[in-house]
Amino acid sequence: MNFWRNRRLWVMLAAVMGLALFLGITAQNKLGFPLDDAWIHQTYARNLARYGRLEFTPGVSSAGSTAPLWTLLLALGYLLGLPYLFWAYLLGGLCLLWLGWSGMRLWRALWPAQAARDWLAGMVLVLTWPLLWAAASGMETLFFAALGLQLAAWYAELVTNNEVTLRNVARLGFFAGLLILIRPDGLGLLLLIAAGILLLPASNTARLKRAGVLWGTAVLPLLPYFLFNHATSGTIWPNTLYAKQVEYAAVLAQPFITRFSQLLYLSLGGASSGWRGISSPHLLLLPGLIIAAWQAIKADWTQRRLFYLLPLFWAGGHVFLYAWRLPVTFQHGRYLIPIMPIWVIYGLSGWVLVLLYNSSESNRTLWLGQQVARLSFTFIMLFFLLQGAFAFATDVAIVEGEMVTVAGWLANNTPPEALIASHDIGAIGYFAERPLLDLAGLITPEVIPLLEDEEALAHYILNSDAQYLVTAPGWPYSQVANQSSTRLIFSTEFALTKEQGLNNMTVYQLMVP
Numbered sequence: 068m069n070f071w072r073n074r075r076l077w078v079m080l081a082a083v084m085g086l087a088l089f090l091g092i093t094a095q096n097k098l099g100f101p102l103d104d105a106w107i108h109q110t111y112a113r114n115l116a117r118y119g120r121l122e123f124t125p126g127v128s129s130a131g132s133t134a135p136l137w138t139l140l141l142a143l144g145y146l147l148g149l150p151y152l153f154w155a156y157l158l159g160g161l162c163l164l165w166l167g168w169s170g171m172r173l174w175r176a177l178w179p180a181q182a183a184r185d186w187l188a189g190m191v192l193v194l195t196w197p198l199l200w201a202a203a204s205g206m207e208t209l210f211f212a213a214l215g216l217q218l219a220a221w222y223a224e225l226v227t228n229n230e231v232t233l234r235n236v237a238r239l240g241f242f243a244g245l246l247i248l249i250r251p252d253g254l255g256l257l258l259l260i261a262a263g264i265l266l267l268p269a270s271n272t273a274r275l276k277r278a279g280v281l282w283g284t285a286v287l288p289l290l291p292y293f294l295f296n297h298a299t300s301g302t303i304w305p306n307t308l309y310a311k312q313v314e315y316a317a318v319l320a321q322p323f324i325t326r327f328s329q330l331l332y333l334s335l336g337g338a339s340s341g342w343r344g345i346s347s348p349h350l351l352l353l354p355g356l357i358i359a360a361w362q363a364i365k366a367d368w369t370q371r372r373l374f375y376l377l378p379l380f381w382a383g384g385h386v387f388l389y390a391w392r393l394p395v396t397f398q399h400g401r402y403l404i405p406i407m408p409i410w411v412i413y414g415l416s417g418w419v420l421v422l423l424y425n426s427s428e429s430n431r432t433l434w435l436g437q438q439v440a441r442l443s444f445t446f447i448m449l450f451f452l453l454q455g456a457f458a459f460a461t462d463v464a465i466v467e468g469e470m471v472t473v474a475g476w477l478a479n480n481t482p483p484e485a486l487i488a489s490h491d492i493g494a495i496g497y498f499a500e501r502p503l504l505d506l507a508g509l510i511t512p513e514v515i516p517l518l519e520d521e522e523a524l525a526h527y528i529l530n531s532d533a534q535y536l537v538t539a540p541g542w543p544y545s546q547v548a549n550q551s552s553t554r555l556i557f558s559t560e561f562a563l564t565k566e567q568g569l570n571n572m573t574v575y576q577l578m579v580p
Contacts (some may be wrong), residue, residue, distance in 0.1 A: 078167040078189035082348055085199045085452060086160050093203075093460040098152055101462030102398060102471045105205030106493030107509070108134065109151055112141030113497070115145075121295065123496055124503060129510045135292055136248040137207035148236070149441040155468025159202035164429045167193040169216040170412055176223035177375060187419070190410050194448055195411060195509055197347055201404045202299040203459060212405040218242055219378045222260055226374050231267055236277050240284030246360040247289060251304055255384045258284055263373035267565065281577035284363050301511055318394050327390035334386055334403040346399070349407065352414025359417035379498070382406035390397055399458070465495070465540075468561035471574045473537055476499035476574065477556050481535060488577075489537035489542075504533045506542075521546060533577055540569035551576035 090098065097518060100106060107123070111132050112447040114122045121138070131136055144154030169194045171185035192198060201208040205245040218239060225235050239260055246253030264277050293303040320324070333339055336350030345351075363375030373380070385406045389395075394401065458490045470491055477499040488504040489495055496503060506524070525546035527536045528536060536553070538544050547553060557574040564571050 072188040074189070075168055075171070077186055078171065078193055080086075081169055081190050082160065082164045082193035085194050086163065086202060087154070088452065089199055089203050089456045089459050090156065091289055092128075093268070093463050094458045096460065096464050097385050097467050099461055099463045099467045100155070100205040101466060101469065102204055102206060102278065102287035102401070103466055103493040104489040105155070106470070106497045108132075108138060108141055108205060108207070108493075109119070109155070110493065111138045112160055113145050113151075115139070115142040116145035121494070123510045125500075127510070128295075130317050132208075133251060134207035134362070136245060137210055140210075155205040156203060159209055162213045163193055163198065165213040166198065166216060166408060167207055169213055170408055173216055173220040173223060173378070174412060176220050176227055179227070181416070181419060182449040184419060187415055191349075191411055191415060191448065194452055195347060195349055195407065196406060196452050196458075197399055197404050199452070200459050201401065204401075206401070207249050208401060208404050210409055211246065211253065214249065215253065215405060216408055218246065218256060218260065219381065222263060222377060223374065226263070226267065226372070231264065231269070233276065233278065233280050236264060236280045237284045239292050240281040241287060243281075244288040246287040247285075248292060250405070250468055251386060252388065253456055255388060256381050259380055260382070261371070266372050300332045318351065322389060323396070323452055326394035329386060329395055329396065330390050330400070330403060331386050333396050333400045334382075334407060336407075338401060338465060346446065347407075348451045349411045349414060350445065351444055352411060352418060354414075354416035355417025355419075355421065356410055357417065358420060359413040362417075362420070363413075378409045382409035396481070398462075442537050460492065464563055465561070469496035469540060469559050469564055471558070472559050472561065473572045477535070477537070478502060481559070485534045486532050487535045487537060488531065488533035489539070490542045491537070491539045491572075495537065504528070504531055506544075511579060529577070536575040538570070538573050538575070540564055540567075540572065543570055547577070548573075548575055550578075 088381055093099075102196070110123055111121060111129075114120065118125060119378065120128065121132060121135065140158055141151075141155065143202070144151060144158075147154075147232050163338070167189035171189040174185040174188040175182040183503060194390055198209065198212070201212075207457070219240055221235070221242075225231055225239070240257075243257040243260060246256060261278065261281055264281060265274055296303050296305060299440060329340075333430065334351055334577065335356075336345060336347035338344035338346050341460065367374055367376045386403065389402055401456040418440070422440065442565055471494045474494040475498055477495060478501075479485070481499070481501060483500075486502045487495060487499070488506055490506040492503050492507070492509065495501065495565065503510065504514075506514060506528070507517060518525055523543065528544070528547050529550065536544060536547055554576045555573060556576050559573075561571055561573045
């Protein structure tokens with residue numbers, strides 16, 4: 068038993084050291100979050116703790132949260148009186164550790180003959196820089212990924228041990244429902260688990276019972292969320308789900324195969340644009356992933372079951388979904404990060420198959436090649452770990468220098484009742500606490516149909532009661548800013564943003580009609 072715990076301890080130490088590296092480099096400037104969206108979660112959580120309601124603007128119910136379970140966890144920190152940055156980092160670190168441990172568990176369930184090497188999966192997972200970036204981001208990404216791996220491990224154990232009891236099925240269903248409360252994307256894994264259980268040998272009556280229990284327990288935690296969203300916005304899913312699809316509709320003009328290939332390449336560790344380059348060391352695991360996938364296909368086809376392929380289908384389906392509805396690669400492919408652990412685990416297992424099962428001490432050349440492969444991957448992984456830490460620090464600096472700076476200026480220089488139109492509302496909602504006209508449609512759903520029509524959106528802003536317009540890097544809103552009645556009153560002039568080739572955030576005063 069001590070041996071098992073020691074391997075988990077190694078992974079825990081690696082996770083702590085990786086997170087400490089990210090936060091230590093960032094702290095040389097200022098700690099914060101790398102995304103404005105993290106401040107949206109903080110605003111929802113603080114208002115939930117203060118007022119007991121899911122609201123972005125106090126007194127106005129909002130169906131804008133795609134991660135209500137993450138909001139609840141963040142709200143707990145406010146109820147306990149903990150510093151919000153400390154609590155968010157702590158939750159992210161715990162999710163990273165959970166991810167590593169659940170990855171180890173999935174490894175043992177899929178490849179029991181290699182159970183003693185489960186630490187390999189755990190160590191590489193917690194030191195893969197996009198996963199560390201997500202852990203420190205204040206976002207729900209790693210929470211989603213960790214619970215997803217846990218569900219995949221439970222399912223694999225259920226099949227391996229032939230323990231398809233209604234109790235185990237109910238556990239899968241309930242936690243799959245919770246996964247959807249972290250992100251709606253979790254529905255894909257629930258569907259795969261349902262298909263996998265349906266394929267297991269059983270009578271039709273038993274299959275019917277299992278299906279009823281799985282879907283019944285999955286819907287149970289979702290009902291309050293669906294009812295709240297429907298009562299607030301008329302749909303069971305949050306506004307963001309629809310707003311993002313409209314906002315980035317232009318990229319859907321590309322052929323689907325192009326979109327899918329680019330997102331798949333990025334999720335595998337490739338560059339975010341073009342086809343040359345590497346953004347993460349797990350791209351080096353691609354040959355192993357191909358080998359492991361081929362072995363999975365052969366094994367599952369022979370036994371007519373969904374076992375080895377279930378995690379791979381989940382990862383591939385996730386990429387397919389985003390290629391279909393939201394094919395964006397910005398912010399280090401943050402929508403794809405949750406399924407990167409699957410590629411890592413299977414890629415490692417394939418390489419283990421090659422390096423170990425074909426090893427021979429008498430073959431000096433092969434042995435030397437194995438050592439070079441191991442050392443090379445370790446060195447490259449640590450190199451990217453350092454690069455990822457600097458990327459995280461840069462992302463935080465931009466959010467602090469732009470979004471947080473503007474929010475502080477608004478808090479000190481505008482009336483408390485002033486209505487502010489802005490595309491990025493997270494930091495403004497948290498620090499300025501002003502009424503907001505959300506130009507991304509998160510808390511202002513009537514804006515969503517206008518997102519594809521710049522002229523209509525400008526007309527809407529100018530004819531609203533908004534007294535101020537806040538532009539964002541990449542979103543100049545020139546048709547509003549160039550009006551004779553619009554007056555520029557503040558710009559961040561943050562140098563780092565200009566170095567990235569983006570415009571600084573600015574505040575305009577509008578003539579209210």
